[in-house]
Amino acid sequence: MAYSAIADSVGRQPITVVEIDLDYCAESYGVSPCTASAATGGECYNTRRSCQDLANWNGSTQTYRFIDQSSAVPPGVDALPCITGKITRTPMKIEPGKGLGLRGSVKVKLRDFTIHDRAADPYHATRTAEAQGTYFGRLIARNPFYVGRTLRLRTGYIASPWDWANFVTRTYVIEDISGPGSDGMVTITGKTVLKALDDDRVRIPSPSNGELSASLNTTATTFTLTPSGIGSEYDSSGAVRIGGEIITYTTLTGDVISGATRAQWGSEVKDHDAADQVQQCKVYSSVNVVNIAYGILVTDGPLSASQVPFNDNPGSPDEWDDEKANWLSTYNLTAIISEPTGANKLLAELSEQCGFNLWEDEVNNLVKLKANVPDLANAAVTDLNEDAHIIEKSIKLQDNQKSRISRVLFYYDKIDHTSGDDIENFRALYVAIDANSETDDEYGSERARIIKSRWMDSTNSAEAVATSGRLINRFAVPQKIARFRVDAKDALEPGQLVNLLCKFLQDTSGASVSKQFQVTQISERDTGHSFEIDALGSAYAGLYRFVGPDTLNDYDVESDANKQSYAFIALDTGLMSDGASAYQIV
Structure with a gap:
């Protein structure tokens, strides 16, 4: 039975399983x-720290699995019941x-314990004495290189026969393992992949x-790097700082x-001294912004291509391809990163x-x-209401005044890419203002978002306008x-759009209305x-749609x-022939 089906059943029995993958x-x-050849009983533990022949280390992983200490170990599941307290x-x-x-x-607290070493030691049968210490004490001593390894948090339901399809699995990387201490506790901390x-x-x-191997005057066009052989670290052509x-x-020989x-x-031409760094x-x-983001994550970063759709x-097309094609296709950027900068x-x-x-x-x-844009007519939106989906007395609403933006000051076309972000170091400024919202008749104050871009040059004025306009249209109110x-049967996903209908969302007459939100947490x-x-209102001011094909009829006779x-x-009045508000073009 799948997770969604058992989540909708009566008498479901939830269980949480924690797994960590360590080098093996x-x-x-x-x-x-x-080629290791210690005496019998002196073998390694097939871990990196205990390896006696690193030249022939053949890395794989071994999974260690833990469940709540109050849970019975399900038949056929290799897990240790030592999780204590709430994860x-x-x-x-x-x-x-x-x-x-x-x-x-995620933080998982586990209780350390004494146990034989038969399951963890592949050469237990040849040891001359039983293992000493505790389970986690030995595990950490044998596996000190745990940072960045995988941690999985599996939440699901007990069923017979046992079925991992009954579980939702969240993946993290291990950030820290603390303990064991005098309290007998061990804490494993995991972070999501962007950590x-x-x-x-x-x-x-x-x-x-x-x-530089020697000083460089202001007219030189050739120079040598030191130490010898360091040129292999540099591009065959490109730019240095x-x-x-x-x-x-143009050339590296x-x-x-x-x-x-x-x-x-x-930048300005300058004299440079011998031993000055060449970066x-x-x-x-x-380069399109979506390709740049992919490169930072995968090409220059540690993520695998399978983690970026x-x-x-x-x-x-995959998910990112659709966002690029629909919304970000014109965001082609020319920029230089002249010093090491965090991803x-x-x-x-x-x-x-x-x-x-x-x-x-x-x-x-x-x-x-996901681009910050209005939803299209065919966007997938989930309807939620108090009668069928929302747990009774759980709704709270609040106006997020901090989110309001009445104007955007977008500085771009940077002058000197070795200098900072003072406004004098930009050639161009685009200002988008929702003047009405700043008047005393409405909110009575200015709320500015200031953006200073090293990524956009003089060719990106349309993109500066688009980004600014979208921010104003969504956050002016x-x-x-x-x-x-x-x-659990109505579980949602981060980023999902929902139409929320409840008695607390009302129009000026007091009637309940449905409003669109984006799930944020x-x-x-x-x-x-x-x-x-947690969800944030996602309504944009106006009806946004793409320009239609030439085959469309006039508005008056076109289909709904x-x-x-x-x-x-x-x-010319700014309205459609039937009195409806004019369209905004995406």
């Missing part, structure tokens, strides 16, 4: 190619309009180790850079300036990308925050039974379905 050697001790899970949170959201995490992109872990470009000067070059053009990307730059030349192929910082800049959100899908182990609970309130949902799918030209 696939070879057998002393058997070719392993603390901080769910990830989407922050529309702000770029990267908050990352999720691997923290600014202290992935920097773009990578720090360069080369230096020395001090406050960016230099492009061994350690010699030639064909140099000085003082590029707005390789990362250059993007009219992007084929870069219109003939075989998360770059992603945060791109997502804010180009108008999309990135977040982690813990269940499917994917990174999601404070969006409502909704918090409510649903049963999901917390498991009662494991296996209910979830608490096509009126909902495509944009039509309004009258």
Whole structure:
């Protein structure tokens, strides 16, 4: 029986299983190619720390599985009942309009215990004495290299026969294992996959180790790197930064850079001394923002291609391909990153300036990308109401005044890419203002979002306008925050659009109305039974639609379905012929 089916059943019995994958050697001790040859009883434990022949280490993984100490171990399931207390899970949170959201995490507390070593030691039979100490004490001593390894949190239901299809699995990377201590407790902390992109872990470009072998005057176009052989770390052509000067070059031969053009990307030509660092730059030349984000995550980052649903192929589109084609196809950026910069910082800049959100899908182990745009007529929206879906007395509504934006100041076309973000260092500024919302008749104050972009140059004025306009159209009016609970059978996903109908959402006459929200955070309130949902109003000012094909009829005689799918030209009055509001073109 699938998870969704058993979640809708009476008498369901929830259970939580925690799994960690640690490094394990696939070879057998002393058997070719392993050349280790200790005396009987002195074998390794097939872990990296205990390996006696690292040259022939053959890395794989071994899974260790734990369940609650009060749970009976299900038949056929290899798990240790040592989880104590509630598992603390901080769910990830989407922050529309702000770029990267908050990352999720999990903390699992387990009780250490004494146990034989027969299951954990592949050579137990040849040991001359029984293992000492405790289970987790031995496990950590044998596996100190646990950071970044996989942790899975499986929540589901007991069924006979046992079936992993009854579980929802959330994937994390291990950040820390603390303990055991005098209290006998061990705590495992896991973070979602974007933790691997923290600014202290992935920097773009990578720090360069080369230096000038001799001083460089302001007219030189050839120079040599030191130490000998360091040229292998540099691109065959590209750009480097020395001090406050960016230099492009056409040729790298061994350690010699030639064909140099000085003082590029707005920098100033300068003299440089021997032993000055020569930093390789990362250059993007009219590259689409979706491709840049993919490159940061996968090409330059630690994620695998399977974690990012992007084929870069219109003939075989995945989720990211659709967002690129529908909303971000014109965001082609030319920029230079002239010093090592944290991957998360770059992603945060791109997502804010180009108008999309990135977040982690813990269940499917994917990174999601969604443009901050109005929904289309065919967008998938889930209807929720108090009678059938929302748990009684769980709804809370609040106007999110902090989300209001009345104007956007978008600075772009940076002058000197070695200098900071002072407004004097930008050639262009686009200002979008919702003047009405700033008047005393409405909100009576200015709320400005200031964006300073190193990514957009003079060719991206349309994109600066689009990003600014979308922010104003969504956030000129404070969006409502909704918090409510649903049963496991009605579980939602982060980023999902919902139409919420409840007696607390009313029009000016007091009648209940349905309003659209975007799910931003999901917390498991009662494991296996209910979830608490945070959602942010996602309504845009106006009806947005794509320009339709030439085969459409005039608005007056066109079908209602096509009126909902495509944009039509309004009258000079700003209204449609039937009095409806004019369309906004995407």
